[in-house]
């Protein structure tokens with residue numbers, strides 16, 4: 599078919615192919631979730647329904663899109679790591695990012711009721727997305743460590759702040775937690791008999807989604823010609839998304855899951 603005279607406009611599209619050999623990270627973050635959390639009366643500092651919905655949506659992203667090897671989320675954000683050899687959508691950044699953002703957003707709305715029951719969703723939430731490339735395992739691990747350290751710092755601060763407000767009866771507590779930067783564990787322990795390490799791992803560590811291989815055995819009825827029908831057991835290996843709330847900064851996690859990262863070379 600002959601090209602139309604309009605065809606040239608295609609050449610205005612710019613190339614946004616992600617550099618080869620790099621891990622592609624797409625990070626989403628809820629748009630103005632300060633307001634969204636307030637309007638929907640999220641519990642403070644952590645709302646397990648909201649965190650569960652974020653994780654369910656990320657789970658859907660991993661299952662529906664290709665080549666995501668690990669994802670990490672906390673608060674209103676989730677990071678998705680594509681394997682460094684991925685050629686999905688020819689590594690075009692805008693395609694990857696928009697697929698992640700739209701799959702996540704539609705899942706967030708789709709599964710809302712499952713987590714919030716009859717509480718209505720008051721307006722459509724949005725998520726921004728960005729793409730960052732990491733050329734080495736070291737850089738990628740530092741990226742994920744950065745997000746988990748952010749989770750820790752915010753959660754420790756918020757735990758102390760809301761404990762002072764809820765149990766300490768203080769109204770000036772924001773100033774106090776600000777000035778006692780180094781002593782947050784101590785405030786919890788000496789004034790409220792709380793050991794921060796015993797607080798929920800979901801809140802302290804965030805959520806890491808990985809693929810796990812699982813053997814699944816199903817029973818099938820088989821009927822061969824001239825034979826009685828009989829039962830056979832068929833075992834298949836299936837990949838499933840699994841949520842963990844563990845440390846991903848230290849070595850242990852990466853030693854326990856050596857398949858996530860490909861060798862640097």
Ligand code: DGT
Pocket residue numbers: 627628629630631632633635640641642643644645646648649673674
């Ligand atoms: P942005 O990302 O620039 O559009 O603006 P925000 O407001 O989304 O800011 P961000 O992403 O830095 O901070 C996340 C906000 O979401 C923060 O105000 C607290 C809120 N949030 C996230 N998870 C929870 C939760 O479990 N409970 C409550 N109460 N608030 C939460």
Ligand code: MG
Pocket residue numbers: 627
């Ligand atoms: Mg922000």
Ligand code: MG
Pocket residue numbers: 627628629630631632674
């Ligand atoms: Mg946000």
Ligand code: MG
Pocket residue numbers: 627628673674675
């Ligand atoms: Mg955020």
Ligand code: MG
Pocket residue numbers: none
């Ligand atoms: Mg199309």
